[in-house]
Amino acid sequence: MAATIEIRALAKTFGSGAQAVHAFGPVDLTIPSGGFVSLLGPSGCGKSTLMLMIAGLLDASEGEVRVDGRRVETPQTDIGIMFQDNTLVPWRTVEGNVALQLELRGLDPAAYGARIRELLRSVRLEGFGARYPHELSGGMQQRAAFCQALVHDPDTLLFDEPLGKLDAMTREGIRGDLQALWMKRRPTVVFVTHSIEEAVQLSSTVCVITPRPGRIERMIDIDLPWPRDLEVKASPDFTRHVHTIQGIFRDYGVL
Numbered sequence: 702m703a704a705t706i707e708i709r710a711l712a713k714t715f716g717s718g719a720q721a722v723h724a725f726g727p728v729d730l731t732i733p734s735g736g737f738v739s740l741l742g743p744s745g746c747g748k749s750t751l752m753l754m755i756a757g758l759l760d761a762s763e764g765e766v767r768v769d770g771r772r773v774e775t776p777q778t779d780i781g782i783m784f785q786d787n788t789l790v791p792w793r794t795v796e797g798n799v800a801l802q803l804e805l806r807g808l809d810p811a812a813y814g815a816r817i818r819e820l821l822r823s824v825r826l827e828g829f830g831a832r833y834p835h836e837l838s839g840g841m842q843q844r845a846a847f848c849q850a851l852v853h854d855p856d857t858l859l860f861d862e863p864l865g866k867l868d869a870m871t872r873e874g875i876r877g878d879l880q881a882l883w884m885k886r887r888p889t890v891v892f893v894t895h896s897i898e899e900a901v902q903l904s905s906t907v908c909v910i911t912p913r914p915g916r917i918e919r920m921i922d923i924d925l926p927w928p929r930d931l932e933v934k935a936s937p938d939f940t941r942h943v944h945t946i947q948g949i950f951r952d953y954g955v956l
């Protein structure tokens with residue numbers, strides 16, 4: 702069963718006194734087991750700050766995060782994380798990079814050979830396992846980074862704008878890969894994006910965040926059928942959700 706993430710009265714202020722920056726919160730939010738929740742908000746509203754607190758990589762100023770009831774106080778090693786800038790190291794092959802995530806967790810990569818190959822195949826990277834990152838396109842590198850995030854079979858995935866630097870066509874392709882992986886394994890996913898369409902396409906719930914200090918403006922359940930392919934994206938219901946969210950950001954003056 703994938704993890705449930707509970708966020709209670711969570712807030713973050715960087716620095717103190719006159720230099721203090723109230724970055725985020727206070728926010729209450731429950732991310733259900735197996736949900737795909739997108740955090741959608743303007744630049745600087747605290748999305749990355751929230752992700753780091755969920756991952757246990759940044760202390761909260763107030764409040765708490767609980768994963769399956771356990772309070773997050775140290776870096777979480779059983780989750781998968783992927784950021785905008787991928788974490789591939791240049792001196793290892795694609796397979797070696799994926800294996801590195803296992804080694805860092807004290808797992809034996811030799812036991813995971815079949816799994817690594819299956820993952821690479823699922824994101825259309827079969828045949829590229831022995832290549833080095835510089836031999837891959839930007840999109841292929843991000844797909845390899847997906848495999849890194851997934852190889853230890855985490856039941857929670859944190860994605861912080863993983864597709865942000867990719868061109869539109871590659872982005873669409875990887876969205877499809879990500880959606881297929883989520884539908885198959887149903888991990889709990891928290892996904893940061895600036896793209897309203899991306900959030901509506903991928904999410905079971907879109908969490909709309911206000912400008913800094915980020916608070917939750919609205920939770921919007923996306924009741925569209927899966928998989929959300931190009932046909933679904935052309936549907937009136939899809940457009941309706943996109944318009945609703947655009948309206949919220951227009952009211953805040955960020956669109």
Ligand SMILES: Nc1ncnc2c1ncn2[C@@H]1O[C@H](COP(=O)(O)OP(=O)(O)OP(=O)(O)O)[C@@H](O)[C@H]1O
Pocket residue numbers: 715716722723724742743744745746747748749750751913
């Ligand atoms: N280590 C830090 N020290 C001081 N201020 C910080 C620090 N990290 C973030 N901030 C501030 O906190 C606010 C929220 O930053 P954060 O990176 O979480 O926003 P974001 O919503 O992820 O932005 P973007 O969409 O542009 O990536 C910003 O005003 C930022 O300047």
